[in-house]
Amino acid sequence: MTIRIDRRTLLGGFAVGAAGLAVTPAAAAPKGCSFAVLGDWGRDTPEQHHVAAAMGRAAAAARSDFVLAIGDNFYSDGVESVDDPLWQSVFEGVYTHPALQVPWYALLGNHDYRGNPQAQIDYAATSKRWRMPARYYRVADPALEHNPNGVNR
Secondary structure (H helix, E strand, O other): OOOOOOHHHHHHHHHHHHHOOOOOOOOOOOOEOOEEEEOOOOOOOHHHHHHHHHHHHHHHHHOOOEEEEOOOOOOOOOOOOOOOOHHHHHHHOOOOOHHHOOOEEEOOOOOHHHOOHHHHHHHOOOOOOEEOOOOOOOOOOHHHOEOOOOOOO
C-alpha cells in the first residue's frame, strides 16, 4: 500500500506534534545570543497558531533576543501594502507570546515576491518588531556580540 501526502499536510502534522513538546532551555553560554528561526509561515491556519504557541514557549525558555524570519512570510502571494490584512491575520495576531515581542529580522522568499516586496520593507516603519531595511541587508548590532542574560535588545 502506498500513502501519498502533500508537504503542507505533512508539515501541519509536525506542527501539531511540536506544539505538545516540552521545551528544555539550552545551557547558558558565556557569550552570544539566542534566537528563533521561522520560514514558510502559512496563512492563518490552526497549525500556524500551534507553531506560534510552541515557538513562544521555546523563545521564552531560551530567552531569545530576536527572531530570524527566513522568507515566504506570507503565502501564497505575499502582501500588497503595509495595510494588507495579512499583517494582522498572519503576523501581528498570531505571534503574540510575550517572548516573541522582540525584533524580527525578516528576509524575502519567492512567495513574498509574488506580492509587493517593498511593502514588507515599508512595514518596518510602522512596526515595533518587523525589521527589513532593504531586500538584502546585514545586521551589525553590538548587542549580538555579547548578551549573557538576554536583556540587551
